[in-house]
Amino acid sequence: MSALDRLKGQQGADKADRRLKWFTAFGVSDNPFPPASHTADNPHMETEIDEEIVDHIAAFRQDHTSRVVVIEGMQGTGKTNLLNYYNSRLIEALGDSESYYVIRYFGDPEPAFDSVMRRLVESLGTDHLVKIAKKLSAKKEAPFDRIKGRVRNVDFGHLLEKLREADKEGDGDDVSLAADLAIEWLTGMRVLNRHRDTLGVKYRLDTLESRTQAFRDLVEVSHAIGLLDGIFLLLDELEKLDGMVPQGVVLKYLFALRAVIDALPQHLFLMVALTPVAKNRYFQMVPALKGRMQNTIQLQALRTDREALELFRFYMETGREHASTQYPKLKPGTQELLSRQDVKGAFDTLSKQAFGDQVTQRDFLQRLHSEAQKRLKTAAP
Numbered sequence: 001m002s003a004l005d006r007l008k009g010q011q012g013a014d015k016a017d018r019r020l021k022w023f024t025a026f027g028v029s030d031n032p033f034p035p036a037s038h039t040a041d042n043p044h045m046e047t048e049i050d051e052e053i054v055d056h057i058a059a060f061r062q063d064h065t066s067r068v069v070v071i072e073g074m075q076g077t078g079k080t081n082l083l084n085y086y087n088s089r090l091i092e093a094l095g096d097s098e099s100y101y102v103i104r105y106f107g108d109p110e111p112a113f114d115s116v117m118r119r120l121v122e123s124l125g126t127d128h129l130v131k132i133a134k135k136l137s138a139k140k141e142a143p144f145d146r147i148k149g150r151v152r153n154v155d156f157g158h159l160l161e162k163l164r165e166a167d168k169e170g171d172g173d174d175v176s177l178a179a180d181l182a183i184e185w186l187t188g189m190r191v192l193n194r195h196r197d198t199l200g201v202k203y204r205l206d207t208l209e210s211r212t213q214a215f216r217d218l219v220e221v222s223h224a225i226g227l228l229d230g231i232f233l234l235l236d237e238l239e240k241l242d243g244m245v246p247q248g249v250v251l252k253y254l255f256a257l258r259a260v261i262d263a264l265p266q267h268l269f270l271m272v273a274l275t276p277v278a279k280n281r282y283f284q285m286v287p288a289l290k291g292r293m294q295n296t297i298q299l300q301a302l303r304t305d306r307e308a309l310e311l312f313r314f315y316m317e318t319g320r321e322h323a324s325t326q327y328p329k330l331k332p333g334t335q336e337l338l339s340r341q342d343v344k345g346a347f348d349t350l351s352k353q354a355f356g357d358q359v360t361q362r363d364f365l366q367r368l369h370s371e372a373q374k375r376l377k378t379a380a381p
Helices: 003-008 012-026 048-063 079-094 111-137 141-148 154-169 172-186 193-199 208-224 247-263 276-285 287-292 305-326 340-353 361-379
Strands: 067-072 100-106 230-236 268-274 295-298
Touching: 012 305, 012 361, 048 067, 048 079, 048 268, 048 295, 067 079, 067 276, 079 100, 079 230, 079 268, 100 111, 111 154, 111 172, 111 208, 111 230, 111 247, 141 154, 154 172, 154 193, 154 208, 172 193, 172 208, 208 247, 247 268, 247 276, 247 287, 268 276, 276 287, 305 340, 305 361, 340 361
Parallel strands: 067 268, 067 295, 100 230, 230 268
Antiparallel strands: none
């Protein structure tokens, strides 16, 4: 059979037929173990670490006091998997709540934290500014003045006045235009006549201090009028900054990260994932970060074949559960896709090759994926 014929054979009925054979033999409809290249939508096996994370989240939702949780682990131990899991679980748990925002972000070596600050503002979005306008227009002068009194940036105070006026005196288009221009100003765009005339602002937010102060005002006012209780910001792969960009750029990024933490003593839950080497280096570069990032949760590599077997069983069971939803009227097969000895042998082989006898979850799952693929191919070529 030619390569083209084999590729064609993966389409349509042939593919469905293979999956059905896998299900009736092993109880799975696909390879349950993700390859190393597949980092999204992988199942997450909960451990005692998750209890600690959930405790932090529960405390934050109760008192809204800002928290920073550092997820520390070497490459391949599941940091991205963990953040992906809590990104989806938070969105699911918060449901229709409009007072919490969940923002997922991968480390981006741009100077001065601009990309993350922009993402924070844009995640709140134009609709949020429209809601602020409507809430403020319903306030009488005294309550509005008290809310405005919370603001530190003078131009942001003018912006609130203009948003309130636009909702009181204009139509929906006027409010939407003002909200759009407010987003532009908050993200640091150059101040043009349309911003001056519509928002009453005079100065561009062109410094870290001014931008974080304006964002702090946005959060503070949003909470005061009942529109915001918390922001979950999940930052991943910050170690990519280390060694890939000039040190001066990294320093600006880290100083900006510290500034955001300091600007929001309330309403921010920040979860940061990075390697131990990067964490230690960043703390040396900006010692003040260490005091702000003391809640560290360590992800460990697999140390024993017992831990390896637990991970194998979790992925196997998850794969079977998923397959059962695809074939609800059929009885799943009970043949072993991989035996206990296969799993132990895979772990032992990797352990001999690994530094310090620690096998990363990514490498282990890749090995299981390769072994399982051979068995599946034999069962349904």
